[in-house]
Amino acid sequence: MVNKVWAFVDQFKGQALPASWEVVYAGRKLANQIGSGLTALVIGSDVESIAKQAIEYGADEVILADDPSLADYRANAYAAVLAKAAGEAGPEIFLFPTSTRGREMAGMAAIDLNTGVLVDVTEIKLDGSEVTAVRPVYAGKLLTEVVCAAKPQLVTLRARAFDKPAADAGRSGTITRVPAVMAEDQIKMKVTGYQEAGGGVSLTDASVIVSGGRGTANNSLQPPVELKDDAEIEKWRAQQGFKLIGELAGVLGGAVGASRAAVDAGYIPYVHQVGQTGKVVSPDLYIANGISGAIQHLAGMRSSKVIVAINKDPDAPIFKYARFGVVGDMYQILPPLTAALKERLGK
Amino acid sequence: MKIVVCVKQVPDSAATMSVEDGKVSWGDAPLVINPWDEYAVEAALRLTEEQGGDVVALSLGDENAKEAIKHALAMGCSEAILINDPAMKGADTQAVARVLAAAIQKIGEVDAVVFGKQAIDSDVGATPAMVARLMGWPAVTLVSEISEFSGGTLKAQRAMEEGRQQVEATLPVVLSIVKDYGEPRYPSFMGIRKASRAEVPEWTVADTGIEVPPALVSWPKVMEPPARQITNEIIEGGSPEEIAAKLADKIMEEKVL
Ligand SMILES: Cc1cc2nc3c(=O)[nH]c(=O)nc-3n(C[C@H](O)[C@H](O)[C@H](O)COP(=O)(O)OP(=O)(O)OC[C@H]3O[C@@H](n4cnc5c(N)ncnc54)[C@H](O)[C@@H]3O)c2cc1C
Ligand SMILES: Nc1ncnc2c1ncn2[C@@H]1O[C@H](COP(=O)(O)O)[C@@H](O)[C@H]1O
Numbered sequence: 001m002v003n004k005v006w007a008f009v010d011q012f013k014g015q016a017l018p019a020s021w022e023v024v025y026a027g028r029k030l031a032n033q034i035g036s037g038l039t040a041l042v043i044g045s046d047v048e049s050i051a052k053q054a055i056e057y058g059a060d061e062v063i064l065a066d067d068p069s070l071a072d073y074r075a076n077a078y079a080a081v082l083a084k085a086a087g088e089a090g091p092e093i094f095l096f097p098t099s100t101r102g103r104e105m106a107g108m109a110a111i112d113l114n115t116g117v118l119v120d121v122t123e124i125k126l127d128g129s130e131v132t133a134v135r136p137v138y139a140g141k142l143l144t145e146v147v148c149a150a151k152p153q154l155v156t157l158r159a160r161a162f163d164k165p166a167a168d169a170g171r172s173g174t175i176t177r178v179p180a181v182m183a184e185d186q187i188k189m190k191v192t193g194y195q196e197a198g199g200g201v202s203l204t205d206a207s208v209i210v211s212g213g214r215g216t217a218n219n220s221l222q223p224p225v226e227l228k229d230d231a232e233i234e235k236w237r238a239q240q241g242f243k244l245i246g247e248l249a250g251v252l253g254g255a256v257g258a259s260r261a262a263v264d265a266g267y268i269p270y271v272h273q274v275g276q277t278g279k280v281v282s283p284d285l286y287i288a289n290g291i292s293g294a295i296q297h298l299a300g301m302r303s304s305k306v307i308v309a310i311n312k313d314p315d316a317p318i319f320k321y322a323r324f325g326v327v328g329d330m331y332q333i334l335p336p337l338t339a340a341l342k343e344r345l346g347k
Numbered sequence: 348m349k350i351v352v353c354v355k356q357v358p359d360s361a362a363t364m365s366v367e368d369g370k371v372s373w374g375d376a377p378l379v380i381n382p383w384d385e386y387a388v389e390a391a392l393r394l395t396e397e398q399g400g401d402v403v404a405l406s407l408g409d410e411n412a413k414e415a416i417k418h419a420l421a422m423g424c425s426e427a428i429l430i431n432d433p434a435m436k437g438a439d440t441q442a443v444a445r446v447l448a449a450a451i452q453k454i455g456e457v458d459a460v461v462f463g464k465q466a467i468d469s470d471v472g473a474t475p476a477m478v479a480r481l482m483g484w485p486a487v488t489l490v491s492e493i494s495e496f497s498g499g500t501l502k503a504q505r506a507m508e509e510g511r512q513q514v515e516a517t518l519p520v521v522l523s524i525v526k527d528y529g530e531p532r533y534p535s536f537m538g539i540r541k542a543s544r545a546e547v548p549e550w551t552v553a554d555t556g557i558e559v560p561p562a563l564v565s566w567p568k569v570m571e572p573p574a575r576q577i578t579n580e581i582i583e584g585g586s587p588e589e590i591a592a593k594l595a596d597k598i599m600e601e602k603v604l
Pocket of ligand 1: 212213214215216218219258259260261262273274275276277278279289290291292293294295296297300310311312313316328329330331360382
């Protein structure tokens with residue numbers, strides 16, 4: 001019997017994204033409600049261990065396309081595998097993580113399978129096997145209910161919006177191997193190089209984010225004498241602030257975020273930007289340092305569980321959204337805060 | 348060389364959004380070109396400046412979408428097309444992608460279609476992948492640098508979540524551009540004048556050569572997010588150490604660590 005619920009396991013270089021397991025786990029629960037099994041789709045090269053993990057997180061069946069031509073994610077080659085497998089089986093609900101690859105795969109599947117896609121949803125309700133999902137739009141300024149009139153209903157789940165999965169090493173399931181669909185010369189794309197970002201914990205997966213804004217550059221630290229240019233000096237000053245931010249993030253096992261002003265000024269790369277034109281995040285704890293709280297920044301982080309703001313200006317809008325605020329200089333508060341939390345966490 | 352750049356009109360990112368009579372409202376905030384699409388226009392213009400050729404700005408929307416188109420023209424696009432068809436009201440992303448793809452076919456002999464990463468109103472981020480699939484072209488998304496675009500080959504760098512990736516693809520291609528590509532230019536005075544005089548041809552869906560694709564996704568209910576009750580508490584004290592210790596205790600009490 002064909003399983004009505006499917007889950008796409010997004011992996012990069014042989015490592016599944018944490019959000020993929022949230023998707024498998026959510027799929028397991030939907031499958032239970034409908035009274036169906038759960039199929040996970042794993043695509044890559046040398047990824048049998050991921051297939052086994054998918055079973056531990058809740059899959060009954062894994063369709064595994066394991067082929068050297070699938071080592072690097074190339075959207076059309078992956079989409080072709082997906083379209084063939086899902087096209088033959090005809091699932092009713094197909095879940096993806098809302099990663100870049102997840103969005104692309106779901107989008108391509110919508111074309112191949114002639115259906116629609118519900119992107120970046122934060123809630124799912126079931127009526128029989130009909131999905132009503134809730135998703136934030138306008139960077140979370142509004143919410144909307146969405147439904148898809150065709151099958152499979154393709155749904156990408158926002159990271160951290162669904163329950164944390166628990167692996168069960170005792171679960172069993174079947175692994176069915178399928179071949180790659182496209183030949184190398186049909187793919188028309190090659191990956192020729194790669195450099196890791198090395199930014200530590202990724203913003204979307206982080207349960208703690210410590211962020212810095214333009215205020216990071218506001219200190220009178222003495223720059224190295226070889227720095228002459230004002231812009232270079234400003235950048236250097238800001239980077240001292242991001243060092244403090246990085247140390248606190250390190251102690252808390254969190255990620256480093258930034259406002260657009262900090263990114264635009266070149267203090268820190270764009271991958272760290274939080275906000276409407278950066279990443280929309282919702283960690284358990286968000287600590288904003290030297291960030292005023294512009295609407296576009298708030299749009300990216302206001303659903304965080306606990307917001308802490310450290311800002312010199314008592315009238316900064318960020319304080320209205322903060323559970324705890326400190327009116328003061330981040331350069332004075334951060335070092336003792338890092339030390340105090342380190343001690344309390346027994347690190 | 349011919350490049351199509353897809354631009355969408357959205358409410359300004361500073362707009363306060365609300366729901367009025369079940370409909371989305373942005374008050375009197377202006378409608379602007381989707382900020383991500385400015386990077387796409389910039390990339391398209393730079394490619395043709397290096398190699399010669401035309402950039403066609405393409406937008407699907409109503410009368411309002413003219414602002415986005417004018418902005419693209421003012422930046423330097425040579426032509427623009429507006430697909431304005433009342434039957435597309437309430438269209439979902441796949442329906443939009445199908446019409447854009449049909450329009451690109453119709454324009455013909457296109458070497459690349461350039462997209463923004465995501466529209467800041469619907470936040471879907473799937474249109475580029477869908478159009479690539481419909482065209483059967485490679486999808487090179489999240490592009491931060493283009494080092495070669497000639498002889499039938501694209502060499503580009505992608506800024507992915509995990510790191511930077513170098514790729515090569517066979518033209519024609521679909522691209523989406525991210526911010527690392529470089530700041531979009533401001534429209535010049537001459538550009539603005541030219542754009543304000545431009546006659547923008549309007550197409551219906553039928554003009555692209557396909558029937559109106561049905562919307563498969565609908566949004567029966569729009570809501571304002573529930574107001575969160577936040578108790579603001581300002582932590583005060585004598586020395587920074589005292590404040591930090593108090594704040595650390597408060598954070599620990601929230602049990603989020
Ligand atoms: C289309 C568009 C999209 C945008 N998208 C985003 C987005 O995605 N993300 C985003 O963040 N912004 C975005 N913005 C920009 C946004 O409007 C603000 O300009 C930006 O968020 C401001 O960053 P900031 O808070 O770091 O800087 P500022 O507003 O300059 O605030 C700096 C703050 O630091 C405080 N400060 C200074 N020195 C110290 C110190 N030593 N210690 C403590 N506090 C100090 C100051 O009191 C001030 O409140 C967007 C804007 C536009 C037009
Ligand atoms: N109605 C539209 N007209 C033209 N281009 C669009 C339209 N909708 C989306 N796009 C393009 O597709 C990109 C991604 O949009 P989306 O998938 O809706 O988030 C945008 O940045 C635009 O480049």
